[in-house]
Amino acid sequence: MSPDDRYYITTAIAYANNRPGLHTLYEVVGADVLARWHRMKGDRTRFLTGIDEHSVNIAQRAAELGTTPKAFVDENVALFKTAEDALLISPDRFIRTTDPDHIRAAQEMVRRAYANGDIYVGDYEGWYCPAEGFKAPSDVLETAQGTRCPNHPTVDLQWLSEHNWFLRLSAYQERLERYFEEHPDFVQPDYRRNEMLGFIRGGLEDFSISRSGASWGIPFPIMPDGSSAQLSDGSWNPEAGTIYVWYDALINYVTGAGFPDDKEAFERWWPADLHVIGKDIARFHTIYWPAMLWSAGLEAPRRVWVHGWLLAQGERMSKSLGNFLDPVDVVRTLGPDGTRYVSLREVPFDRDADVSWDSFVRRYNTDLANNFGNLLNRTVSMVNRYLEGSRPAPSRGSLQVAWMHALPAYREKLEACQLSEALAALWDFVDKANREVDLEQPWVLAKEAKAGVEGKSEYLGHVLGDLVEACRLIGLAVAPFMPTAAPRILAQLGYEYSYGADGNGGAPVLPLLEWEAGFVPGGRVAAAEPLFPRLETEAATPAAG
RNA sequence: GGCGGAGUAGCUCAGUGGUAGAGCAGGGGACUCAUAAGCCCUUGGUCACAGGUCCGAAUCCUGUCUCCGCUACCA
Numbered sequence: 301m302s303p304d305d306r307y308y309i310t311t312a313i314a315y316a317n318n319r320p321g322l323h324t325l326y327e328v329v330g331a332d333v334l335a336r337w338h339r340m341k342g343d344r345t346r347f348l349t350g351i352d353e354h355s356v357n358i359a360q361r362a363a364e365l366g367t368t369p370k371a372f373v374d375e376n377v378a379l380f381k382t383a384e385d386a387l388l389i390s391p392d393r394f395i396r397t398t399d400p401d402h403i404r405a406a407q408e409m410v411r412r413a414y415a416n417g418d419i420y421v422g423d424y425e426g427w428y429c430p431a432e433g434f435k436a437p438s439d440v441l442e443t444a445q446g447t448r449c450p451n452h453p454t455v456d457l458q459w460l461s462e463h464n465w466f467l468r469l470s471a472y473q474e475r476l477e478r479y480f481e482e483h484p485d486f487v488q489p490d491y492r493r494n495e496m497l498g499f500i501r502g503g504l505e506d507f508s509i510s511r512s513g514a515s516w517g518i519p520f521p522i523m524p525d526g527s528s529a530q531l532s533d534g535s536w537n538p539e540a541g542t543i544y545v546w547y548d549a550l551i552n553y554v555t556g557a558g559f560p561d562d563k564e565a566f567e568r569w570w571p572a573d574l575h576v577i578g579k580d581i582a583r584f585h586t587i588y589w590p591a592m593l594w595s596a597g598l599e600a601p602r603r604v605w606v607h608g609w610l611l612a613q614g615e616r617m618s619k620s621l622g623n624f625l626d627p628v629d630v631v632r633t634l635g636p637d638g639t640r641y642v643s644l645r646e647v648p649f650d651r652d653a654d655v656s657w658d659s660f661v662r663r664y665n666t667d668l669a670n671n672f673g674n675l676l677n678r679t680v681s682m683v684n685r686y687l688e689g690s691r692p693a694p695s696r697g698s699l700q701v702a703w704m705h706a707l708p709a710y711r712e713k714l715e716a717c718q719l720s721e722a723l724a725a726l727w728d729f730v731d732k733a734n735r736e737v738d739l740e741q742p743w744v745l746a747k748e749a750k751a752g753v754e755g756k757s758e759y760l761g762h763v764l765g766d767l768v769e770a771c772r773l774i775g776l777a778v779a780p781f782m783p784t785a786a787p788r789i790l791a792q793l794g795y796e797y798s799y800g801a802d803g804n805g806g807a808p809v810l811p812l813l814e815w816e817a818g819f820v821p822g823g824r825v826a827a828a829e830p831l832f833p834r835l836e837t838e839a840a841t842p843a844a845g
Numbered sequence: 846g847g848c849g850g851a852g853u854a855g856c857u858c859a860g861u862g863g864u865a866g867a868g869c870a871g872g873g874g875a876c877u878c879a880u881a882a883g884c885c886c887u888u889g890g891u892c893a894c895a896g897g898u899c900c901g902a903a904u905c906c907u908g909u910c911u912c913c914g915c916u917a918c919c920a
Binding site (some may be wrong): 313314469582584666669671679685723724734742 | 847848849850856857858868869876877878880881882883884885890910913914915916917918919920
């Protein structure tokens with residue numbers, strides 16, 4: 301993955317305008333799984349997620365509520381943190397674009413672009429809503445009364461032109477094409493890469509990076525004549541305007557790596573190994589962002605993964621449509637482990653997929669309660685019943701052979717960000733283990749052994765030893781997806797679990813995922829206790845739907 | 846409009862030249878260690894449509910229809 305043993309992974313930062321739905325945090329859960337996997341492997345891992353807090357929309361919304369922008373975003377950040385805690389998200393830093401070091405980082409990136417001759421003052425023109433600010437062409441309505449702002453339909457829009465700073469994106473076209481060609485894995489999945497490459501080849505235009513009207517943003521550090529916008533008292537000249545959108549939001553990835561203050565940290569963590577983002581912002585992350593970094597003399601990220609949407613009956617889940625799932629509700633029903641598993645198993649990480657309470661509960665019951673949960677339960681029960689709880693050693697049977705195929709498949713899919721397929725590969729092995737129980741019929745072996753039939757006692761030990769080992773391997777392998785279930789699985793099998801709450805601090809996991817490698821002789825299993833109680837569909841459906 | 850992708854069992858999808866597959870959902874059965882879970886068997890598809898190439902096409906070619914993604918300044 302990474303040429304060294306460190307792994308720096310980020311999510312996009314969510315917009316702080318509301319409480320989060322599961323469709324928003326889905327990306328964070330996926331990235332969290334990858335971060336935990338790398339931590340457990342022993343990589344020095346840094347996982348960054350956070351919140352985007354600036355913009356005229358935020359300021360406007362706060363004003364409507366009679367509060368300050370800062371107080372408004374503080375409230376939403378608290379809601380995000382509550383939901384992320386419920387989902388067991390384990391960031392090494394939760395970044396906010398109002399953090400002082402981020403403000404310094406964004407300003408420094410602008411200064412570097414200026415020093416490199418990549419930004420210039422130009423004219424930005426477009427529709428301007430007096431109540432809100434400039435509106436993108438895609439964000440205005442054409443009505444019988446003319447062009448209107450969707451948020452303020454009674455206000456007349458004005459066609460305005462203002463002096464703004466622009467980044468010479470056009471100067472980076474050739475370098476971008478070359479970077480895409482030399483790094484075929486830079487943008488994944490492939491069809492997103494092709495779309496972005498097509499966009500680059502179609503010709504790149506410069507884009508504006510400042511706004512003069514907005515006050516809720518990072519002060520632009522440079523005056524039009526190139527002098528510093530910082531005043532003698534340390535404050536910023538409002539005439540310079542603020543940094544606009546991408547030179548604020550995207551910068552969080554370098555801020556989170558230590559830029560510009562902590563050179564040692566930045567040296568260690570940059571470039572990022574993986575940005576996990578949604579498909580709506582692919583262009584900004586794969587085209588604008590590398591150009592911005594190069595302009596500052598920094599490296600482009602190594603890989604960008606573009607995921608799809610969670611849909612409800614074919615429509616994108618969203619707050620405005622009201623067709624979203626509240627993560628706290630889902631966690632209350634499925635548990636944090638169940639919610640993480642089901643979200644990432646039901647939705648392929650590379651494209652959109654329909655989800656619903658019904659599909660989540662069905663998946664939970666099938667995969668967790670019936671298949672894996674029951675496998676663990678029947679295995680532990682049989683060891684208790686037939687072997688007085690004494691944990692038998694694994695043998696070298698067909699389950700070992702199956703595991704030799706399942707583990708590489710799981711790893712390969714996981715490290716390719718194909719999270720649902722990784723789980724599918726692991727659950728093929730769960731199914732194999734369940735079939736093994738019915739094939740070997742340990743209850744028959746136990747009767748034969750009790751009756752003194754030659755070799756049956758030893759064979760029963762092999763069969764149950766293989767099943768215990770299968771459960772240990774599954775429980776350990778799935779730990780990034782199910783961080784609190786994993787130690788409980790291992791505990792039922794009588795094993796220690798050495799990883800901390802965020803996946804750090806344990807022994808490197810890969811050697812422990814070898815068949816029989818983690819077996820400790822002389823152990824005892826605990827009492828069997830259902831890990832994932834089966835849910836009744838109706839009881840599990842919240843009244844709100 | 847341009848570029849790209851997809852149309853296969855009720856649902857989600859795999860399957861790129863050789864007698865149509867998986868999971869879930871539905872039906873039946875044998876068992877009993879287990880969370881009435883698990884296991885076995887099974888219903889179900891003129892593989893969008895029409896031509897063509899080939900001994901042979903879901904798979905290659907042409908055309909048609911339908912759907913989806915990208916096609917620049919939302920955080």
